[in-house]
Amino acid sequence: MRLAIIGFGFLGRNLLRVIWEKISFIRKFDRDFLVVGVANSRGYIYDRDGLNLENLMAFNDLLRYPGFRAGSAVDLIRGDLCDVIVEATPTNIRDGEPGLTHIKLALSRGIHVVTPNKGPLVLAFRELMYLAEKNDCDLLYEGTVAGAIPIFSLVKECLQGDKIIRLSGILNGTTNYILSRMFFEEIGFDIALKEAQEKGIAERDPSYDVDGIDAACKVVILANTLVGRDVKINDVERIGIRGITQEAISLAKKANYAIKLIGTIDKRLEVAPKLVPINHPLCVHGTLNAIHVETDLAREITLVGYGAGKETVSAMLNDIITILKKRTWRSSVINSAKLA
Amino acid sequence: MLRDVQLKFSITLALPDKPGQLLRALEPIAKNGGNIVSIIHERDKPAEGYVPVSLVVDFLSHQSFKRTIEDLMNIGITIIRSEEVIERLRLMFILIGNVDVKRVIETRIEEMHVINIEAMRSRVGEVSVRLEVEVPIDKAEKIIWELKRAADEQGAILIPPIGV
Numbered sequence: 318m319r320l321a322i323i324g325f326g327f328l329g330r331n332l333l334r335v336i337w338e339k340i341s342f343i344r345k346f347d348r349d350f351l352v353v354g355v356a357n358s359r360g361y362i363y364d365r366d367g368l369n370l371e372n373l374m375a376f377n378d379l380l381r382y383p384g385f386r387a388g389s390a391v392d393l394i395r396g397d398l399c400d401v402i403v404e405a406t407p408t409n410i411r412d413g414e415p416g417l418t419h420i421k422l423a424l425s426r427g428i429h430v431v432t433p434n435k436g437p438l439v440l441a442f443r444e445l446m447y448l449a450e451k452n453d454c455d456l457l458y459e460g461t462v463a464g465a466i467p468i469f470s471l472v473k474e475c476l477q478g479d480k481i482i483r484l485s486g487i488l489n490g491t492t493n494y495i496l497s498r499m500f501f502e503e504i505g506f507d508i509a510l511k512e513a514q515e516k517g518i519a520e521r522d523p524s525y526d527v528d529g530i531d532a533a534c535k536v537v538i539l540a541n542t543l544v545g546r547d548v549k550i551n552d553v554e555r556i557g558i559r560g561i562t563q564e565a566i567s568l569a570k571k572a573n574y575a576i577k578l579i580g581t582i583d584k585r586l587e588v589a590p591k592l593v594p595i596n597h598p599l600c601v602h603g604t605l606n607a608i609h610v611e612t613d614l615a616r617e618i619t620l621v622g623y624g625a626g627k628e629t630v631s632a633m634l635n636d637i638i639t640i641l642k643k644r645t646w647r648s649s650v651i652n653s654a655k656l657a
Numbered sequence: 658m659l660r661d662v663q664l665k666f667s668i669t670l671a672l673p674d675k676p677g678q679l680l681r682a683l684e685p686i687a688k689n690g691g692n693i694v695s696i697i698h699e700r701d702k703p704a705e706g707y708v709p710v711s712l713v714v715d716f717l718s719h720q721s722f723k724r725t726i727e728d729l730m731n732i733g734i735t736i737i738r739s740e741e742v743i744e745r746l747r748l749m750f751i752l753i754g755n756v757d758v759k760r761v762i763e764t765r766i767e768e769m770h771v772i773n774i775e776a777m778r779s780r781v782g783e784v785s786v787r788l789e790v791e792v793p794i795d796k797a798e799k800i801i802w803e804l805k806r807a808a809d810e811q812g813a814i815l816i817p818p819i820g821v
Contacts, residue, residue: 565816594818
């Protein structure tokens, strides 16, 4: 299979490094696996025989790479030069672009898609699923929710007979970091936020995280994928953490509770601060994420892990391998049937 | 957290202190679909030849409970006391805002009992309040909704416990 990476930012670059490090392992699933293209917002590089990943790792700026072609990722996808794309452009929840165009175009041309980009899935979930099914493609997006935590794989593969009663979780590492600092260091929200910004954990404009928008996006993707809902971000009731005082956290702590920003999917969809007993499996601190699944048979399962950063590459690579296993197995079965 | 609500009843009978009386009393309970949770046979408290027996029984409906009581009376069993046992849930909340603590304490939400309350004022004058309440388990959802509405009216943030 020929893979192209769209987006040469933090995740795209880290994925490329991991593919380079694990190339022999990946080729156990598909001996013809190649990375043939990488695109950024200005253009792309392409080599039908596979890019030299070691060389490519040395370039921070794709524009300086020999053979860089000015243009757009659309040219790479439209040229039918690849079988799988990893769409790793920045999340945009206003119109989903440019990721939405890339994913739609790829699926409509029968190209499989792996993405950690929430925007397109939040805005056009049903449309994208329909396109994938119609064109017999895979659209895998484990990295969109809680980074390295394999929540979709767990529920889809391991809880196939269970009915999901409720999903709840800490779905945003930035707010968990801020609330954890307030809990342990007894500092106010403003100081904890400033500290998070200095460490690069929070953006200069922190609204996307602290107002619960990021967590609400994840609630939408979880609800649409795992409990068969058809919802948009406006269907999620949302309260952020700006109003949480240090005194409130102290009062909670005295009674053995922590305050956490929790996304909940049951009959309602909600992101709001909740009191979590300190011995509850969801009571994890720092930038950790956690998801608690309540079902009719398994009852309760909790997953804890890193929700952002380079750990997300684990989910992206797993999605790529899933496609390689599924599709190369299928083609080998078809080939052996032809030979017979 | 809001479990399936089972109807639980407490029944105290006065049974003659003779063999076979308990079995006789249990028949109408079984016939009406009652599930016995506990039996306390207070043999150390006999009074004029009668022994008090306290039972906790689950029934599917109030009607089954009512029919059981009628059947027990029809076979001549004396009923000292019979009532529904309402399971109660303790819940913790935090309120943040320009909250009038006195108004919070005096919040008259039907069947909600305030167990504990602690407040702290921040430097900017905002008050944070920890409220511990006890509510009947089958009314919890409604009471939480009313508490949220009361908080909204005061322009305060209500932080409920997870799972409700």
